[in-house]
Amino acid sequence: MSQPLLAVEGLRVEFRVDGSILTALDNVSFTIGAGEILGVVGESGAGKSLTGAALLGLIDPPGRVSAGRMQFDGQMVDLRGDGMIALRGRHIGAIFQDPLTALDPLFTVGQQLVETLRMHLPLSARQARLRAAELLQETGIADAEARLDQYPHQFSGGMRQRVVIALALAAQPQLIIADEPTTALDVSVQSQVILLLKRLCGERGLAVILITHDMGVIAQACDRVAVMYSGRVVEIGPVRSVVQAPAHPYTRGLMAAIPSTKVRRKRLQQIDGTMPRLDAIPPGCAFHPRCPDAFGPCDVERPDLLEAGQTRAACWLHRREKSA
Template sequence: MALLEVSQLCVEFPTRRGTLRALDNISFGIEPGEILGVVGESGAGKSLTGSAIIGLLEPPGRVASGQIIFDGKRIDNLDQEAMRAIRGRHIGAIFQDPLTTLDPLMSVGKQLIETMQTHLKLSDRDAKARAIQWLEEVGIPAASERVFAYPHQFSGGMRQRVVIALALCAEPRLVIADEPTTALDVSIQAQIITLMRRLAADHGTSIMLVTHDMGVIAETCDRVAVMYAGRIVEIGPVENVVRSPQHPYTEGLMGSIPSLEARVARLRQIDGAMPRLNAIPQGCAFNPRCTKVMDRCREERPDLLPAGTTEAACFLVQGGAR
């Protein structure tokens, strides 16, 4: 059974000029121990999906319809108090900027101990020992001496390691990682990716990795969901989505990434830009930018259905038209 099951989730923002639908009928699942990547351009709704799952939607945003089922229980309709007991304990979170995630006035050891004692029954002594153990596990050198150092005494990469330790210390079954390596340099990014993958494998933790970087997804994830204008346009095993994308948007996205392998004369470009939430076109949201658009795409919205080796929301690849 899937650890997390999101079905037909819609998130809306009521505004003075009408309701904006930021997530539109999102469905996907994460298996235990699986790393699911969520990729898309700014404003596609990828971070919002993560916030909706951990119950941290910024008001006035709200889940308008659909369900989020975690470990067999529905969690999208829980009150704040009940959600707090799940957040951190069963679902951890890692955010982009390690400096704003950590409390600057509290030593990293104290933050780890506090988090563990909130969720697990641990004596002060055990908690301190576990805190040091966690810092060692995420690769902080001289962990027993630095356990009571403050966040500003660590570098950016080390801080992100501390954040990962914090997210994992209560041994959650799912971690939502929202752009965890975007603020870091490439050599540090490689260290953090390797670390996250190792920890997920060691502890059997599932990860939902939200990022705009297809390279990070390709190296880290088992499956990937590609988002566009609040919808999932394609989902499937990473290898299939990268090597043989079915949806024209995914195809364009892959072609627009400059490769280290070979230099091409021109990058493939997708003309235009993603529509704003108040002006999502009728039918398939990608139709104004799509080079293979058909009449049907302008009227009817395609569902996410199996196509080739992935699932894609596109009429072109459904029913063998291609």
């Protein structure tokens, strides 16, 4: 097996609040290879966006990365220092949830693209403008040369998100972290943006970490998926395996809550209870108070990711199955 482009091990993020230390991410580990799309999914507050922010070096006080190792393209990177500054933008691009907040309304799209290109690449102003037009065209924006001189408010929501994707691609990064890139878009435009990311991934060999709460987007776009709950990865594996045969009770609950066109139901299933607050995470498996399959060790000891068929799941059920 070839070396992964990105390997994250034991990522931990803490927040100091009123003299207490709250753990928001705990021992998050995963890898991603060139040309692969890794989905990160879970409820609001699960730690998805925080994981992306930590990998971009965008954790601000009172938060901090307190532990973890990251290897990018064969080189170790200090997640707790300034190592991310050299990578961010040039080697790791970012696509954020709301394109209106990612784009400056006072500058034209062309000015923003040209500035980004010249910041990271040795290009003249003319070369940068030509490259900016190529990027807009590559991301599916017609009449790209003319649209360089327009402002963000003159673009539709879907077109603005394409501009943000063009900005993320500007410095020819190897990895893109896309944080809820389709949330503010209607369904048809969501599909167009997902197909665009998949095409760029294939053509450029880009790796993409796709953060979303939408399992439909995960199923459509990703090669593998990491399911997060309460700041931890509870299941990770190939998308088909996780969707069709989820191994963690939380993942099963997420899948059961999705409406089906094949099975007629009077009511959608739900996961009872809510995700715990950071200052009230229970001992053992954080999901055990909501879990229909909880038993013996679940409220005492936290499980690591265990082999569970085609996936790995942080669930004691799979230790019991092995010993049975």
